[in-house]
Amino acid sequence: MADRPRIIGIDLGTTNTLVASVKNRIPKIVPTDRGNLILPSVVALSGKGELLVGGVAKDQMVTNPKNTLYGTKRLIGRKYQSRVVDDLKGYFKYDIVEAPDGDAAVTLGGRIYTLPEVSSFILKQLKTIAEQFLGGPIDEAVISVPAYYTDSQRQAVKEAGKLAGFNVKRIVNEPTAAALAYGFNRGLDQKILVYDLGGGTFDVSVLHLTGNVFEVLATGGDTFLGGVDFDNRVMDYVLEKFWEETKVDLSQSPIAMQRIKNAAEAAKIDLTLIPNVVIDLPYIEERKGKPLDLRIPLTRENLNALTMDLVDRTFEICDRVLAEKGINRSEIDEIILVGGQSRMPLVQQRIQEHFGKPPRKGVHPDECVALGAALLADSLGTIDSVTLLDAVSMPIGYALPNGRVRRVIEKNSIIPLVKSFRLPPPKDPGAPFIEMDIFQGDSDLMVDNEYLGTLRVPAESAGRKIDFRLNEECLLQVMVEEPGGPRRIELATRDTPELLKKELARVAEERAQKAEQSASSPSSHQEGSGLFSKVKSIFRRG
Known part of the structure; x- marks a missing residue:
């Protein structure tokens, strides 16, 4: 009998992308960028006109912010004429433009690229690395997407895979893939809740596992709630503190902002393990020819206070998803944590308080989606293949x-x-x-x-x-x-339909009027005229 074509599972993430393959029924992550298990989901055009993908693209983000694309997972498959894209235009340093088909697109070195093209650059890099590591051509893949993705976004991810040279055998929801990594071939009979707080999106799914039958009972999420939003809260804090100390507004310097962004993410990660850090950035700016250093302490308590409302939002979504199907918290047998941001001690503490039980250990939050996608890929077409009964996330x-x-x-x-x-x-x-x-x-x-x-x-x-x-x-x-x-x-x-254009114009006009009214009211000058509110409007949606 001829060998089955090799097929891989891919977790195409907002901040990082992973690839996994199965050998002898055991899924393993394929080392990607410089021997690391993760490939940063970053694409850039260097000053010499070279296309960079992964770690090398992320490394030059500080000096080349305008030609470095990151977080494009939040844009893919969306119409340019939409409220979401309108809100995102001030979020990124690169330019978001309208493609000929009306979709959101981006510019790199003066050329317009569609979002599926951008994602295909990342997937092509993965394909090359996986083929070198596994030895031989790989033409088939299962790619995961947030459960809360629309039809257009799923189609766009499938197109990205095709552009990268893959026959995309299946698109699978990320929480469902994580559940596969947890329960495949374990003979379980459980209700589990998958809490997936990744770099850019939050998903929650409740599944009933019976042997190798995985039935999604309820699902929900927010495609604008993730680790980058936690980073932005730290950035706001740092900018405000620096302004208080020096009266210098760093938000106007793209290079300073990129350095602060990187330092904020690193500090947040460090606070998972230790209670105190110092964000130390020498020569962040200069004043009257003299260098200014940024040195701001940050404690875990500070971080918890800055991000408590974001964590609360995740549990509001959990409760809504459970209520929609009439499921009580006490019926949940296990809570599976997915996504790097779920490592935050506050998240784990709140899960214990909210559900009355600690999250399940032994499931790797960064790797489980790619591992589950690989298990599904390997089982496709086999006699004992896994049965997935997934659910529609949005009407x-x-x-x-x-x-x-x-x-x-x-x-x-x-x-x-x-x-x-x-x-x-x-x-x-x-x-x-x-x-x-x-x-x-x-x-x-x-x-x-x-x-x-x-x-x-x-x-x-x-x-x-x-x-x-x-x-x-x-x-x-x-x-x-x-x-x-x-x-x-x-x-x-x-x-874009004429009726939708009119509605968008009406909403934009209402927003402008509200902004005018709030600007003229006395309270607004006290509450929202400082640097902090300006940074919020630049870096956060809504």
Whole structure:
């Protein structure tokens, strides 16, 4: 019998990416960047015009912030004309622009790159390293994504894999992959909660494990809550303290900001193990020709106070996810921690208080997603393959003329699934086509959800059955019943719908008016006019 083609599992993270493979049923992480197990998810263009990926790209971030792309996982698969991208424009040092297809894109050295292209550079690097380490070509992969990713984001990750030369056999949710790493072939019968606090996203999933059947009971998350938000709180603190001591505003210096960003992350990590650190950055700036050094102590208590509300938000999401399915905290047998930020002592302490039991030890928070993806990859097509019953993380529906969304697929529905309804007549009588704008998100309002695309079918199709089908990867297919049989309809996404443009413009106007009112009110000058509030607006969403 011919050897099965080699297949790997990939955890494409906001801050770091990992790859794993299985040999003799044992999954192992493949060493990547300079012998490390992780590859920084950073892409850059050097001054000489060379494309850099991983550690070398991260190393020159301080001196080349404009041409260094990081955190692009928060942007991939999103429309440029969306509230999320609008909020992110001030978050990164690089330029976010609109691609010809209406998606968000970035510029590097004056050239526009799509977000799938950027991710493909990271995946190509992984492919090369894995092939060298494992010896031989690798053309197939299973790639993990946050459970809270929309259809567009999942499609974009799949496209990135294709651009990197992979046949992406499966997209799998990160918490589900972590559960696989924990429970595969262990013969368990448990309800587990996967608490996944990574570099840029937070996911929580509750699963029922029965042997090698993994059923997702409920899932939820926030794609704007992760380790980088904890780093930004430390940055705010450092900038404010330095301003108090020197009256120098470092937020205007890109190089100083990058040094502070790196130091903030390092200090946060150190405080996991020790109670006190000093953030020490010599010659951070100069004044009247003399160097200014930055030296600011930070304690674990300081860090806890700065980030308590972020940790609280994760538990609010946990409670909401449990409540949606009527699951009591006492029913959870094990809590699995995933993501580097879950190592924070405050997180572990709050889990003990919240659930009445400590988190499970023995599952590596950084590696378990890649290991689980590799186990799933290895089991595909085998007789004793694992059974995954995953769930939809966000509802899918279509926009109504009043700016609201009518849901077709509800949250936490088990996939794969099919939901059918009858096509309504065209919005305008006599129009040659029926157009329906498709959205995904938890809100009832179109403007707060992600636009997936527009369904366009001839007017004579009114009254015919239409199917919304979600496959096991939670990817949407739309089928319309026709006299000759069902026909697949591709969603058109080139232009942002006019109704959505109007809603976005209205929201932007409301924001501007609120900002004007708050600027003119006496209290705002006392509360929000300092450097701290300015840094918050630059570095944090909302």
